[in-house]
Amino acid sequence: MTERIRVGVVGSKFAADFHCDAYSRIDAAEVVAVAAIDNLEGISSKYGIPKTYEDYNEMFEEENLDLVSVCAPNFLHHPVVLAASEAGIHAVCEKPLAISADQGREMVEVCGKNGTKLFYAEDWMHAPALVRTEALINEGAVGDILYIKAKEVHNGTHSPFAQNKETCGGGVFLHMGCHAVTWVLRILGKRENPVVEVTGKMTGGGDENFVHTKNTGEDFGMAMLRFRDGQFAFAESNYITLGGMDDKVEIYGTKGVIKVDLTFSSAVNCYSTDEISYSIEKADINRGWTKPAVDEFYSLGYVTEIEYFVNCVIRDEVPKYGVDGRAGLTTVEIIEACYESSELGKTVYGSWS
Numbered sequence: 001m002t003e004r005i006r007v008g009v010v011g012s013k014f015a016a017d018f019h020c021d022a023y024s025r026i027d028a029a030e031v032v033a034v035a036a037i038d039n040l041e042g043i044s045s046k047y048g049i050p051k052t053y054e055d056y057n058e059m060f061e062e063e064n065l066d067l068v069s070v071c072a073p074n075f076l077h078h079p080v081v082l083a084a085s086e087a088g089i090h091a092v093c094e095k096p097l098a099i100s101a102d103q104g105r106e107m108v109e110v111c112g113k114n115g116t117k118l119f120y121a122e123d124w125m126h127a128p129a130l131v132r133t134e135a136l137i138n139e140g141a142v143g144d145i146l147y148i149k150a151k152e153v154h155n156g157t158h159s160p161f162a163q164n165k166e167t168c169g170g171g172v173f174l175h176m177g178c179h180a181v182t183w184v185l186r187i188l189g190k191r192e193n194p195v196v197e198v199t200g201k202m203t204g205g206g207d208e209n210f211v212h213t214k215n216t217g218e219d220f221g222m223a224m225l226r227f228r229d230g231q232f233a234f235a236e237s238n239y240i241t242l243g244g245m246d247d248k249v250e251i252y253g254t255k256g257v258i259k260v261d262l263t264f265s266s267a268v269n270c271y272s273t274d275e276i277s278y279s280i281e282k283a284d285i286n287r288g289w290t291k292p293a294v295d296e297f298y299s300l301g302y303v304t305e306i307e308y309f310v311n312c313v314i315r316d317e318v319p320k321y322g323v324d325g326r327a328g329l330t331t332v333e334i335i336e337a338c339y340e341s342s343e344l345g346k347t348v349y350g351s352w353s
């Protein structure tokens with residue numbers, strides 16, 4: 001393989017933008033083509049991408065790709081990853097891995113059978129603040145962990161595909177709660193310490209939602225997970241939070257506490273009587289005091305995750321737990337159990353790792 005790997009991107013909007021931005025910062029990779037059903041001119045001119053396709057299969061046939069970034073809606077992760085794998089192309093799949101555990105399982109199996117790598121783009125795993133947090137935990141800063149609390153919340157998804165349960169696979173708890181679930185799996189579970197019980201609570205979608213009654217999936221979800229070794233994790237996600245995307249993690253251990261603020265921790269404090277153009281993702285008002293992100297794509301982990309995946313391809317390395325297909329699949333399995341728990345109104349028991 002040449003040093004500069006050939007990358008294709010499926011999708012052209014929100015996630016495709018931060019994937020293309022990340023590739024543009026890396027010498028070892030070049031985005032040679034993009035496939036999507038809209039905004040092809042917008043994304044290709046912004047990043048200087050030479051070829052565009054309306055059909056991702058055609059891109060796979062013609063472009064001799066080493067790697068594809070799957071930035072299409074959740075319901076397309078399964079067919080796109082399978083098509084890429086059959087064409088011998090490694091895939092970076094956006095979160096959540098799939099709209100069902102059955103689909104996720106097939107993706108892991110097919111990529112394994114074909115010998116193509118399946119990278120799960122859980123950016124929290126590479127967010128610099130959380131990488132530092134993991135290192136602190138590993139050096140014993142908090143002693144034995146007893147409890148982790150993690151959330152991603154904001155005021156509602158921009159994507160029409162994510163507002164619809166059929167194309168999203170669920171509501172906010174699958175779409176965004178997956179960040180928290182995968183992160184606690186990495187920190188508390190790895191493969192040795194499975195989640196053994198889950199208790200979930202969700203709004204019901206549609207008229208049973210708090211705010212987003214046009215969304216067919218839930219707009220509020222939370223779950224308590226218990227690990228076999230006794231630790232608890234509380235995962236939360238919702239679309240009812242005004243004021244900008246709020247990603248927070250708290251770790252409580254026998255010897256200490258760590259609190260992480262991924263989105264409101266900018267070193268820049270700005271006061272402006274006029275609206276500024278941008279502060280942080282999903283901020284509804286950008287006037288008065290704001291905390292504009294310094295480099296949001298970097299602090300959320302998008303840049304370093306792509307660099308990591310490109311290096312895995314070049315060095316032929318297996319991705320670490322948390323950004324591999326297995327962790328993506330376990331996350332979907334756990335979230336399905338959380339939905340089941342919410343519907344049944346009781347705790348669901350199992351073994352997920």
Ligand SMILES: NC(=O)c1ccc[n+]([C@@H]2O[C@H](COP(=O)([O-])OP(=O)(O)OC[C@H]3O[C@@H](n4cnc5c(N)ncnc54)[C@H](O)[C@@H]3O)[C@@H](O)[C@H]2O)c1
Pocket residue numbers: 010011012013014015016035036037038039054056070071072073074076094095096121122123158159160161175
């Ligand atoms: N890691 C993160 O923090 C993060 C953030 C946002 C989105 N995402 C994920 O990225 C994925 C895309 O989300 P988004 O917010 O960019 O959605 P979006 O609605 O902004 O864009 C959807 C894209 O999919 C493309 N598309 C739709 N049907 C297609 C088809 N048949 N073939 C090719 N392309 C097709 C559209 O052209 C569009 O570019 C989702 O899986 C989402 O969960 C992850």
